[in-house]
Amino acid sequence: MLQPRKTLTNNPNCNLKNFRRLLRTGSSYGKNNGEDDEEEPNIRLYKSRGQHLLTNPRILDSIVRTSEIKPDDTVLEIGPGTGNLTLKLLEVAKKVVAVEVDKRMVEILHKRVTERGLQHRLNVISGDALKTEFPEFNLVVANIPYNISSPLLAKLVFGAKANPFRSATLLLQKEFARRLLAKPGETEYNRLAVNVKLMAEVEFIMDVSKRDFVPCPKVDSSVVKIYPKSKIPDVNLKEWWAFTRTCFSKKNKTLGATFKQKKKLIELMKLSKVEGLCGDGNGKCLGYDNNGDEECTSDMSSELFKGKVISVIESGGFSDKRPSKLSNDELLQLLSLFNEAGIYFHDHKRSSNAYDAACDDLL
Numbered sequence: 001m002l003q004p005r006k007t008l009t010n011n012p013n014c015n016l017k018n019f020r021r022l023l024r025t026g027s028s029y030g031k032n033n034g035e036d037d038e039e040e041p042n043i044r045l046y047k048s049r050g051q052h053l054l055t056n057p058r059i060l061d062s063i064v065r066t067s068e069i070k071p072d073d074t075v076l077e078i079g080p081g082t083g084n085l086t087l088k089l090l091e092v093a094k095k096v097v098a099v100e101v102d103k104r105m106v107e108i109l110h111k112r113v114t115e116r117g118l119q120h121r122l123n124v125i126s127g128d129a130l131k132t133e134f135p136e137f138n139l140v141v142a143n144i145p146y147n148i149s150s151p152l153l154a155k156l157v158f159g160a161k162a163n164p165f166r167s168a169t170l171l172l173q174k175e176f177a178r179r180l181l182a183k184p185g186e187t188e189y190n191r192l193a194v195n196v197k198l199m200a201e202v203e204f205i206m207d208v209s210k211r212d213f214v215p216c217p218k219v220d221s222s223v224v225k226i227y228p229k230s231k232i233p234d235v236n237l238k239e240w241w242a243f244t245r246t247c248f249s250k251k252n253k254t255l256g257a258t259f260k261q262k263k264k265l266i267e268l269m270k271l272s273k274v275e276g277l278c279g280d281g282n283g284k285c286l287g288y289d290n291n292g293d294e295e296c297t298s299d300m301s302s303e304l305f306k307g308k309v310i311s312v313i314e315s316g317g318f319s320d321k322r323p324s325k326l327s328n329d330e331l332l333q334l335l336s337l338f339n340e341a342g343i344y345f346h347d348h349k350r351s352s353n354a355y356d357a358a359c360d361d362l363l
């Protein structure tokens, strides 16, 4: 069940002067030119739905400017809320497709857009953006609900082949944005960065203060711009996700140490097709007992497999390297060496579509 916020003013960092005005959900912030003065019904905002409305017109304008919208663009907006950003998008785009899960927001949005006579340019989809099949669009601009950042990003960047778009200008939680922007060797560099960088370039645009939202969230935000790559490395994505999950389970451990773990080796051995081993994925002899505790004495498959894995890592000079310091090119090279040796990471018996796997896994 959705838990409404008990109070919207309990954060001392909130700008209370603007807060009162902004309880009328469509109101603008700071200097008002009168355009947004119409009375809006009060609305209870839900934290569980990430309902923090961006209300500073200067930031809204910067986002629109940064997005470089052309007059014939169809913009996808996830979570339009009461339409503060939508109205600005409608001024410059040919069309806006807005996906909003909260029916109350949809109602307010329709009302505000109709009052400005812009309804013919807006297509509102009432539903969950993660479950909705997006109609055609060529640009994304959105202040998204932060609780769906990871799966939504996966849906956009891994879906870009089917749904190509020029760029996505997104307002994200600052820490999340930092991770997306992180380079190998930086503390924030993790699997999310690695997976997104496979498909897209990420550019930092600006930081946004928590005081620019109503209600005021606990965290600051950043705007980033994501550009899907025109040339994507030729790699099996499911295999890539499973491989990066293994590598980044302990991102600061050396790969030599990670791949010597008995449990990890057993998992890999079940999925791999390495010649000369009896543990060939048929569940017969895996070299260890079912718990992975006791070594099987009937054959030396597990030892052979371990030797194979180690020789692959050594052949590429990866034994002492740590995933947190590897570039995507290096990771791709290692995965390719593994696959060439018949060592696989993805469980092909696990049925999942590409998005589901990415959404489960991206972080």
Ligand SMILES: C[S@@+](CC[C@H](N)C(=O)[O-])C[C@H]1O[C@@H](n2cnc3c(N)ncnc32)[C@H](O)[C@@H]1O
Residues within 6 Å of the ligand: 049, 050, 051, 052, 053, 054, 055, 078, 079, 080, 081, 082, 083, 084, 085, 099, 100, 101, 102, 105, 127, 128, 129, 130, 142, 143, 144, 145, 146, 148
């Ligand atoms: C951070 S608010 C942004 C509102 C507005 N764009 C703004 O900038 O003021 C996020 C919006 O996303 C909506 N939302 C939350 N989860 C959603 C989902 N799964 N699919 C679509 N919209 C969602 C919320 O109801 C809310 O209106």
